[in-house]
Amino acid sequence: MRIALGVSGGIAAYKACEIVRRLTDSGASVQVLMTRNAERFITPLTLQALSGRAVATDAWELASDQTIKHIDMARDLDAFVVAPATANILAKFAQGVADDLLSTFYLAVTAPVVVAPAMNTRMWLHPATQEAIRTLRSRGVAVVDPESGWLAEREAGVGRLASPETIVAESLRAARRGRSLAGKKIVVAAGPTREPIDPVRYLSNGSSGKMGYAIAAGAARRGASVVIVSGPVALAAPFGTRVVQVESARQMRDAVMVERASAHAVFMVAAVSDYAPKASPSKIKKTAGPLTLVLEEGPDILAELGRTKGAEILVGFAAETDDLIANAAKKLSAKKADFIVANDISAAGLGIGSDRNAVTILGRDGSSVTVPEASKVEIAEAILDRIFGPDAA
Ligand code: C5P
Secondary structure, eight states, X not given: OEEEEEEOSSGGGGGHHHHHHHHHHTTOEEEEEEOTTGGGTSOHHHHHHHHTSOOBOOGGGTTSHHXXXXXXXXXXXXXXXXXXXXXXXXXXXXXXXXXXXXXXXXXXXXXXXXXXXXXXHHHHHSHHHHHHHHHHHHTTOEEOOOEEEEOTTSOEEEEEOOOHHHHHHHHHHHXXXXXXXXXXXXXXXXXXXXXXXXXXXXXXXXXXXXXXXXXXXXXXXXTOEEEEEEOSOSOOOXXXXXXXXXXXXXXXXXXXXXXXXXXXXXXXXXXXXXXXXXXXXXXXXXXXXXXXXXXXEOOOHHHHHHHTOOSSEEEEEEEESSSHHHHHHHHHHHTTOSEEEEEETTSTTBSTTSSEEEEEEEETTSOEEEEEEEEHHHHHHHXXXXXXXXXXX
């Protein structure tokens, strides 16, 4: 497995050492490329010693034998990983600027690209950086999101490089990418629903859609044609997916029933409202005393999919605060699903709205696989591996 690791000039450049070590330990041969600014933070010699290969630093070596090898490597690469990726290099990638070795190399690479941004919070949140990230994602670049925590400038915020472990896992996944779901249609219902109370108010919940979108992105990376039936969320459509926007449970039900036709699998990851008020056609006026809303039962989409199930694989989710496994097992048989992914939402920092999760996957065959706490991207991969088998190239 051949991986090129681009290192750009941020304080987190020293963490590239750990990334190189972990990649080589996994059997990858690693070619390091550094920007001039990265050399201010860490010497090429260190990364050369760890990777066992001369580090490429200069675009003007174009005539030398060494650089011709780099161009060859851009051709035969399994993945190109940039960690840390500065705001500058992300902006250059997004714009196609090729004024140094790393940015020129990016344009020459056809292998999967992974970027792990690291920078000051304000730089990360700047619309210019966010726009660059959106552009790169829309081209299929995998972005390993920075984490929140203490940054080098003794400020707390988002922008810290993700852990070397996460970056390496994402890099290996990109490098080993197979096309095991090519030609298969996968439907994912994700996010919350909104049940109107009147023209301006609604009942909803705190689902961010992150778990469902991570599953959709993972399935698309494996070559599936993916449709996300999505409640209102603040997430961009992952590369290679089509999003059908809905609001209410009723609309979600209708869209899922249309999209399930010829689907290989349907994932109900959405936090669907079980009840809906009878919506008032005009805005409800404030009056003295309490207001009573009468809620009526809405559609149970997963149960309907189970009742009318064809050959498709049906996967439900169970977010529980009590008796996780017992309740999930009940749901598995009551809803006639093939798998129920159970997550305990009583644990702090996990589940709904969070970036992390821990799940147990129950199968109709009585199997039970526990996936310990990890990012939702990693949890999504574990779920896809369990249901469809690993995606080795
Ligand atoms: O029993 P419960 O409704 O909690 O089951 C959760 C599972 O059912 C999830 O997969 C969720 O997407 C789905 N669901 C549904 N329609 C509902 C409520 C939940 O499809 N009205």
